[in-house]
Amino acid sequence: MAKRTQKSNGKPRLSKQDRHTLRQLEQLAHTVVQAARRHRAPYLDIPARSLSNVRFNKTRRILEMGRNTNRRQLFNLNQAKSYMQTLLVASGCKRLIDEGKTTSIRGLYYMLKHTIKGTKEETFDEQAECDPVIEDLEVLVRCLREELHLYAQKKGDMVGPLVLVDNGDQIDCSRMGSGGYGIPSIVEPERIQFKKCTADFVLHVEKDTVWQRFNEDKFWKKHNCILTHGGGQPPRGVRRLLYRLHHELELPIYCLLDNDPWGYYIYSVIKQGSINLAFESQRMAVPEARYLGLRSKDFQECELSESVKIGLTDTDRKRARQIAQYPWFAHKKKWQKEIQQLLDNDFKLEVEALISKDISYVTEVYVPERIAAGDFLD
Amino acid sequence: MAKRTQKSNGKPRLSKQDRHTLRQLEQLAHTVVQAARRHRAPYLDIPARSLSNVRFNKTRRILEMGRNTNRRQLFNLNQAKSYMQTLLVASGCKRLIDEGKTTSIRGLYYMLKHTIKGTKEETFDEQAECDPVIEDLEVLVRCLREELHLYAQKKGDMVGPLVLVDNGDQIDCSRMGSGGYGIPSIVEPERIQFKKCTADFVLHVEKDTVWQRFNEDKFWKKHNCILTHGGGQPPRGVRRLLYRLHHELELPIYCLLDNDPWGYYIYSVIKQGSINLAFESQRMAVPEARYLGLRSKDFQECELSESVKIGLTDTDRKRARQIAQYPWFAHKKKWQKEIQQLLDNDFKLEVEALISKDISYVTEVYVPERIAAGDFLD
Structure with missing residues (x-):
């Protein structure tokens, strides 16, 4: 971002924040590897973004999320797709950070949308399916989407x-x-x-x-x-x-x-x-x-x-x-x-x-x- | 606008373009005075903005308006209100130029909207009534609305x-x-x-x-x-x-x-x-x-x-x-x-x-x- 310079290997030099975000994303990917190694079913515990898990901290005067999480499992027919989507979004953000680029949530959607090999299934049918996954990822890795290299509309x-x-x-x-x-x-x-x-x-x-x-x-x-x-x-x-x-x-x-x-x-x-x-x-x-x-x-x-x-x-x-x-x-x-x-x-x-x-x-x-x-x- | 300075009487110094626009607006007001002096019914001939009066000049490759006009008369029950509105918009724009200020079309609407004395009639019921009158005025005095000191939404x-x-x-x-x-x-x-x-x-x-x-x-x-x-x-x-x-x-x-x-x-x-x-x-x-x-x-x-x-x-x-x-x-x-x-x-x-x-x-x-x-x- 700001003072990024090219390193000798052509890759952009990462900022401190970028290195932190990358670590978070890699840790996420690591959970899959670990589960596989231990012959366990991989899952993600995603902090619940539902109203019931939000509370207003009157002292600090900000909204805080509770400790409720939703488990998203790979080996569950109802959850496999959203599990895949979560990791897909994470990999897309990693790619953005690696390349020193940012994109819109629409852009990320197009980056990641494709027909899954050997099937007629799309990774995402429409953007409305991708956006909540971005929000999941934000809470999962505790990074703002801007830190995931995603930008919103520019106004103001x-x-x-x-x-x-x-x-x-x-x-x-x-x-x-x-x-x-x-x-x-x-x-x-x-x-x-x-x-x-x-x-x-x-x-x-x-x-x-x-x-x-x-x-x-x-x-x-x-x-x-x-x-x-x-x-x-x-x-x-x-x-x-x-x-x-x-x-x-x-x-x-x-x-x-x-x-x-x-x-x-x-x-x-x-x-x-x-x-x-x-x-x-x-x-x-x-x-x-x-x-x-x-x-x-x-x-x-x-x-x-x-x-x-x-x-x-x-x-x-x-x-x-x-x-x-x-x-x-x-x-x-x-x-x-x-x-x-x-x-x-x-x-x-x-x-x-x-x-x-x-x-x-x-x-x-x-x-x-x-x-x-x-x-x-x- | 750009290099406007205050004159000793506190009024803003007018630019060449502003002076031109003012002349156009004053000429318009003059038609009313003239008609009154001659004991004639005042009217305005407004270039028709209908599709039938627009033609594409293939040589110059721009849209041009034809010579059709619509007469708007003060002493005609169906036209009296829009006659009044046209002069009202003109007077509002004159005021803006005189004061060296600009406003939005929404702002102009609020500037001019009021209950007509002794009646329950509003000058404009809603902005949709004011906007086409602005367009009428533009063609009538041959000035862009920006020259009438009206601005549009700011984007880009x-x-x-x-x-x-x-x-x-x-x-x-x-x-x-x-x-x-x-x-x-x-x-x-x-x-x-x-x-x-x-x-x-x-x-x-x-x-x-x-x-x-x-x-x-x-x-x-x-x-x-x-x-x-x-x-x-x-x-x-x-x-x-x-x-x-x-x-x-x-x-x-x-x-x-x-x-x-x-x-x-x-x-x-x-x-x-x-x-x-x-x-x-x-x-x-x-x-x-x-x-x-x-x-x-x-x-x-x-x-x-x-x-x-x-x-x-x-x-x-x-x-x-x-x-x-x-x-x-x-x-x-x-x-x-x-x-x-x-x-x-x-x-x-x-x-x-x-x-x-x-x-x-x-x-x-x-x-x-x-x-x-x-x-x-x-």
Whole structure:
């Protein structure tokens, strides 16, 4: 990755992290060899990724996986295929690391998909069959998929007083014009190093269009912050970057999202991660992230006009009630009030609704006032 | 925009383009005043954006609008509202230019949406009502929406041997690490100036995940090109940038897209623009753009395995036949053969399918060979 150089034998020099990941993968392969040598049936004990095996650690405020595992056996007709798939995915990731390359989960699927010799059986019929196996492997070898050299979709941009080194190139995020620095999908320390940062906080906004407003108004310059967006639900790279900005540079993270269940959900994922990927939340979640808005009280507080209301749908109401039950919201009075008021309002609000006040109301009034007053949810 | 400075009266200094756009908008407002002074009923003659008023100019190879117009009258019960909306959108754009700001079409909608005094009538009930009025205004005053200070979604990234100035910041696209330069949605010459370019061509790929493969393999360095993607269907900013790279820097544009009707369609939009926005094609379309692949012949030619085939759906077949009838494909034997072979194959192929050969087959073999052989469609 970052400073990889070619060794004399043409193979890429492995980073410390890569060597660690490889050891984990080799250990996995070793279990098969050992079982064979001992004339035992090979199996894998995969930590259960089911809801029942996930618990919210209130002290550490992160999701943790329990000790339940599912055994996957080679000599079991129902499990043989997924056993094979698990080892196949592991071998694919090993190949990626060996070659010093990364690929998408779609790419890995194509790499590994083939008709099994002498049969008409495919290794994977479709990608939906491959993706959960990747997640299995992550928990099995305790590595993020980025460490397995898999990248996700690339979305999101960043500007602000931060100088970083990306793959050897020094990038000054305060000199990125209107376009900004496209946040990569793999932002592990080996690839991205923070060089210099003078920002006081991070403002993360939901949409690129809102980000453009903040960038155009040079909000990040006036308020000395880093400005990011994730093109809606932020992809893993953006979340991991927020995590690193928070934990390594100790920057508070403020989130500006729509006042609707989708906005709450985006905040929830930044804050705690997603329940079915609990394992990752330790290195992706920012429990201290702050929800700046929009809030259910804003229609009145900002004196918005009737015109900007968007009625809740049945799905919205259902989602809102579900989110209110999330363990990190369930015991927070402020959050219960926030979500209840959304339901009572029976309408939602987009960040863009603030434009009805003034084009730059959001950058010049709303956000600065809320930050100054410490008026946010967490 | 780019080098705008504040004048002593606090108003932003207008660029030449802004002054031109303002004149156009003021002229429009003037028609109302004139009509009122002459005691005539005010109206607007809006160039018809219907298919029947669009024709493909085979010599210039661009879409052109005919002379048909639709009259929109204030004193006509059926047209009064859309007359009002047209002037409202025009006044909103004037305000944006006056304030030196830009916004999204969603933002403009919120800016202009309100209950009309003394009635229960909204200026716009939903954004779907506002968007076509923006298009009307574009053809009416002969300005791109970017010149009306409206921006679209921001997607797409760029790397390569190109130095540009974006809003005063100098950006070296060959020093952008793995993230790349996020292509802004407004790339007009007043905001983005090309400073230095030593590239020989542009390779535009469909997806960010494929772009990451090419960037990781430093394809653009080895082959001295600019590498762009548009996150699927490229947004206006990416298309306009490709146009400028082609027309101002005389770079050939090669497109690497999936072998399916959607890939053909993306190529078609880059090449000719979309039929219902024919007006824009003069300043967005790159008729000389080259379709490098994937091709229907590639399954055989690249000796791909059965596993990577994805069966065509009914929608695919229908879309393929429609696209074959587009005027810029209809008389091209090669394109007819390409689309017919897709239908005969009865399967489609994604660019990622080439990974089944080798992770870097697409960057090391496929694209270099095709470019060297001049093997593309246009």
